[in-house]
Amino acid sequence: MALELPELRSFLVLAQHLHFGEAAGALHVTQPALTKQIQKLESKVGGPLLVRGYRRVSLTPAGEILRERAQGLLREAEMAEEITRLAVHGKAGLLRIGFGIASLAAGLPDILTRFRQRFPAVQVSMADMSTPNQISALEQGDIDVGFVRLPVEHPDLETVPVLExxxxxxxxxxxxxxxxxxxxxxxxxxxxxxxxxxxxxxxxxxxxxxxxxxxxxxxxxxxxxxxxxxxxxxxxxxxxxxxxxxxxxxxxxxxxxxxxxxxWKIGLAWRKANSRGADSFDPLVHNFIRLAYRPRGVAPAVDLKPLPR
Amino acid sequence: MALELPELRSFLVLAQHLHFGEAAGALHVTQPALTKQIQKLESKVGGPLLVRGYRRVSLTPAGEILRERAQGLLREAEMAEEITRLAVHGKAGLLRIGFGIASLAAGLPDILTRFRQRFPAVQVSMADMSTPNQISALEQGDIDVGFVRLPVEHPDLETVPVLExxxxxxxxxxxxxxxxxxxxxxxxxxxxxxxxxxxxxxxxxxxxxxxxxxxxxxxxxxxxxxxxxxxxxxxxxxxxxxxxxxxxxxxxxxxxxxxxxxxWKIGLAWRKANSRGADSFDPLVHNFIRLAYRPRGVAPAVDLKPLPR
DNA sequence: CGAGTGCCATTCCTGCAGGTTATCAAAATC
DNA sequence: GATTTTGATAACCTGCAGGAATGGCACTCG
Known part of the structure; x- marks a missing residue:
């Protein structure tokens, strides 16, 4: 039988209070329930984790060891949940961006800066390649979005203009x-x-x-x-x-x-949501496009300063 | 609501098979049960972890992230259980040993070697101190066993001769x-x-x-x-x-x-199991004594009972 | 184009894990 | 010896996880 998190949570609270009644109260259950949980836990590890003395509960050496592990385990479980929740909403994960000769200087740095500010948990990887290479990289799933020269005619890709x-x-x-x-x-x-x-x-x-x-x-x-x-x-x-x-x-x-x-126009390109055989629409891509694309007609995302002289 | 391990186990198996029916079979549950588990998991993280396409299930980016975390989490949970189980049986943990001037050369290295061979997961710490210092260290719980010069008369300590x-x-x-x-x-x-x-x-x-x-x-x-x-x-x-x-x-x-x-005789000393206010008997100490004490014609000063189950 | 197929979702039902209440038991105090 | 404190036990109850049957969608094929 395997350890489960609820038992470990109970055990940790009990290890803090060292008192079944109080710990049960803190866990919002009654004392017998806690007793049974701990007994189950002890049966799983094959021996006592706590010593019940008169008005005194204390951890055994094994209990001490489990306490340390359990603490880390629960913390990591919380982190896993949190980061997955972020990822589901496009606020964590890896975004692979393609860009070409022009977009780098034109407005990409600014877009990137704003993106990393708003989605700090997202890891961004950049790949420098021409528009045709970006298109095939998009097809094969090697990148998630690309800054491409418009227009792009491709059945599986969608685009939106972002720079001129x-x-x-x-x-x-x-x-x-x-x-x-x-x-x-x-x-x-x-x-x-x-x-x-x-x-x-x-x-x-x-x-x-x-x-x-x-x-x-x-x-x-x-x-x-x-x-x-x-x-x-x-x-x-x-x-x-x-x-x-x-x-x-x-x-x-x-x-x-x-x-x-x-x-010419530079646009963002990405795989269509329901392109055959592809994954569903990545919320990360969605967030990136929303941030890069500011529909003011075809206003550029970044103002190019007037030429000197 | 928090993630639980059974859901994660199911999710991992599903992530391997990418097929609800097969994964459910591997988990020894029916397919609807697995579907419901995954749905619950998805509701906890707030969005889809898998994309159900026609005869094709694939992980979303968020699913990919959870998969990595879940793998580590489950592995650590297993390790926590295993090491706690070892600790309960006196095969893991920390054993603090006191020793004096004579015992070091006499027979302690050999005892230690055999102990580490037999209980490799146990961490041993050694403290060099005289017999009186060991006795007070034992009282205060600073060491777990000590090699002391016999005889020792102390209400809370037990001894057994091991070396002459x-x-x-x-x-x-x-x-x-x-x-x-x-x-x-x-x-x-x-x-x-x-x-x-x-x-x-x-x-x-x-x-x-x-x-x-x-x-x-x-x-x-x-x-x-x-x-x-x-x-x-x-x-x-x-x-x-x-x-x-x-x-x-x-x-x-x-x-x-x-x-x-x-x-003169050198013996092992340790806290009695039920000395007032002390923890229960440490199985590590039990194992150490059993290994160190090999009766060769000398009647045992104490009978070593088997560990309580 | 309609029947066939593969596969996940839904529905309904049941058993049990885990909770509650009430009570017991051991240990120390007065 | 009566009382208090506190964990264990017993008996009962209930929500929810899992099982069986069925539905429904998307694609294939003759």
Whole structure:
């Protein structure tokens, strides 16, 4: 026969009071009930846990040992209940977030900060990957939500827009820009590598085409920061997310293109609640989306500061 | 409402099988009973722990979290029960042993070795103190058993003889010893300090008196090993427990006195089971005594009853 | 498209674990 | 020896956990 928690609770209270009558009162039961509980407990462990003397109850060495264990056990049981309760309401557990090149700088840090403030018991893990990779990671259950480039058409995924970004030209200080983006038609371009985010490269090409030219790409690199530094070094120009201004690379100007094609939306994507074979909707995801998505039309979750200069 | 172990057990089995019918079978209950248990559990934590899909049951994130906790909880509950059961039968817990100058070398290490072999879960703490100090430590509950010089007359203590020791003369190699202990009547004596064990010093004096002289003590030290080395260095001679031969100090001869007065008995002492106000008899003490006391022709001073069930 | 199947939920019933009341028993005090 | 204190026991009662039967949903298959 196995120990059960109610018995242990009774035993602990009795170990405090060392008096059957009082302990029974504290437990809101009558004294015989407590006597029977303790007797059952003692029969389970095969011997006495308490010594009943005249007007004096005391713990045996074995009782002392059980008392320590029981205390820990009950405390852990309470904690298990509490954390599970939190998890059920999306306030505890592990949330795996995917994010891409742009969302990191744009508004994600702020969203994360607010989320961790509001749900401190939630463990967050971040995975840096492109939009297509995020989509397959979502499908396979490797991440729970992702910051993806919209639009996403996928039968098992839902999305909501949370950020708006646009490409801006990154040029060395002093380079002429009178005629807008078209001024760069003959400049060499440095861009993020196609293997990092082909959709981003496509977007750069599309934007240039709207300005009437096709970019001559002379260098591909893996990091946005590298792009800006190559621009600074005069290797070429580039089109980068507007939020790149947060990186503060000196002698590099970020200037708006004024083109509608330069804009794009970043949204949150997650598995639909009843997608075939999938788990039910994770309340953690729900809480994260609610916090990230503030419906003011398509107002960005984070205000981008005006460009310097 | 608090979580209880039976629910958690059911939940764990269900989490393994992910099938109500099978899990119920493994638990030896019917499926509706399991359904109700899980429902109760879910109502306690305030939300679903499992998703019931078509021919597919899966854990929610919260369920996953509870599963981890529940596993640890049940394992610890089992351990608590097991160790308490051991403690009840005197096979776990803490045994505090007092011992004196002689018992350490004489037979205690062997007894201890056998005890730890037989009761590996018992934690042993040793306290080095003289017989009178052990007696008062026993009275106050600071130690559980003690190796004391017999006889002990005390209303609350019981004893049993376990070892027999005798004093032997420790003399430098080459010193004449034709006439036995009386040969040393004019030699300077080195002895253990009175503050360490006055009864031991008394015994040395008593033994010398039996040989017809009173020892001239020129040096008192705190350690038996020091005594032997002073003998080796020619500072004086001494009477030491026979077991001092285990220390192997070169150029020191240990020779028997042949005197009946040189002998003494070492016994185990412990609190009587029903001494006023004390706890009941500690089964650990019982086991220790039984192991230490091996009647070899000596009638037992006390009969050891089997432990009450 | 309707019958078939697998599987969890619901309902109703029963036995017993665990509680209550009343009483007993042992030990110490007056 | 009567009284008091306090845990154990006995007898009874009841809510709830578990069993048996059935329902109902979702998907499959001929």
């Amino acid at each position: 970004e646009r490409l801006v030209a990154a040029i060395p200080r002093g380079m002429p820009y009178r005629k807008g983006l078209a001024s760069l038609r003959n400049e060499p371009f440095v861009v993020i590598s196609r293997s990092v985010s082909s959709s981003f490269v496509d977007h750069v090409a599309r934007t240039c085409r709207a300005a009437g030219f096709s970019p001559r790409i002379v260098q591909e690199v893996n990091e946005l920061f590298t792009v800006l530094n190559l621009v600074r070094g005069g290797v070429g120009v580039s089109l980068v997310p507007r939020s790149a201004n947060l990186m503060h690379v000196p002698n590099v100007r970020l200037v708006d293109t004024g083109l509608e094609e330069a804009k | 020791e005798r004093l032997v003369a420790a003399i430098p190699r080459g010193m004449p010893y034709r006439k036995g202990l009386a040969s040393l009547r004019n030699e300077p004596f080195v002895v253990i300090s009175r503050s360490v064990s006055s009864s031991f010093v008394d015994h040395v004096a008593r033994t010398c008196r039996a040989a017809g002289f009173s020892p001239r003590i020129v040096q008192e030290v705190n350690e038996l090993f020091t005594v032997l080395n002073l003998v080796r260095g020619g500072v004086g001679v001494s009477l030491v427990p026979r077991s001092a031969n285990l220390m192997h100090v070169p150029n020191v001869r240990l020779v028997d006195t042949g005197l009946e007065e040189a002998k």
